[in-house]
Amino acid sequence: MASSYSLSPHHHRHLDQIRAQAAVQYRRVHDSLTSRVSRFVCAVFLTVLSIVGVIFFILWLALRPHRPHFYLSSLSVPNLDPYHSPISFTVSDHNPNHNIGIFCDSIGATVFFNNIEVGSVPSLSEPFYQPPLNTTELRGTTAGNGGGGGPAAGSEPPDRVDGFRVELRAKIRFQLSTWDTHRHKIHANCDAAIGSDGQLLPAYRKKRCSIYFF
Numbered sequence: 001m002a003s004s005y006s007l008s009p010h011h012h013r014h015l016d017q018i019r020a021q022a023a024v025q026y027r028r029v030h031d032s033l034t035s036r037v038s039r040f041v042c043a044v045f046l047t048v049l050s051i052v053g054v055i056f057f058i059l060w061l062a063l064r065p066h067r068p069h070f071y072l073s074s075l076s077v078p079n080l081d082p083y084h085s086p087i088s089f090t091v092s093d094h095n096p097n098h099n100i101g102i103f104c105d106s107i108g109a110t111v112f113f114n115n116i117e118v119g120s121v122p123s124l125s126e127p128f129y130q131p132p133l134n135t136t137e138l139r140g141t142t143a144g145n146g147g148g149g150g151p152a153a154g155s156e157p158p159d160r161v162d163g164f165r166v167e168l169r170a171k172i173r174f175q176l177s178t179w180d181t182h183r184h185k186i187h188a189n190c191d192a193a194i195g196s197d198g199q200l201l202p203a204y205r206k207k208r209c210s211i212y213f214f
């Protein structure tokens with residue numbers, strides 16, 4: 001009866017096979033469990049990360065400081081003579097931020113006619129603080145050089161004279177002393193045309209000056 005008890009080589013092989021299969025099965029289950037857990041952890045992590053990202057993006061959109069807006073509200077060229085007359089102008093400086101004040105450290109202007117500089121005002125204002133949503137009018141008058149003068153006698157004044165440009169250079173700081181103390185240099189270009197009376201045409205009044213940075 002021993003033969004019925006003794007494990008034949010065939011039987012041995014069979015057991016080994018079962019054991020090996022069990023080991024494979026176990027490893028498969030274990031592996032899939034581990035990968036399922038790690039996939040879950042990964043998904044939770046990515047979800048949290050994207051929610052935090054979206055919150056920060058919305059906060060940044062809501063709180064980021066906006067540059068000031070500049071508009072030309074007047075430009076006056078006596079005798080329609082940009083080369084000799086003192087040119088007067090008014091610039092509207094608007095702070096569009098609801099909660100952020102702007103320190104304007106300096107602001108200067110240069111007047112161009114057909115891209116030729118015809119006058120400049122190095123400083124339109126002492127340094128000033130601009131509260132949120134405030135609009136400040138800045139006036140300037142170029143020196144002019146007095147020579148020449150006046151339209152030729154008897155000639156009809158033109159309906160309009162195009163080609164004026166007031167270039168603004170400002171240095172500002174936003175009122176966010178904890179994380180934004182550096183100075184922003186802003187350059188703005190205000191295109192303009194005057195009518196036969198030497199005054200800014202209404203179409204250019206309150207037209208936003210284009211801003212660019214260096």
Ligand SMILES: *[C@@H]1O[C@H](CO)[C@@H](O)[C@H](O)[C@H]1NC(C)=O
Nearest residue numbers: 128129130131133134135136
């Ligand atoms: C803008 O602020 C200046 C300086 O604080 C103030 O004198 C002026 O009245 C304000 N303008 C408006 C429209 O609130």
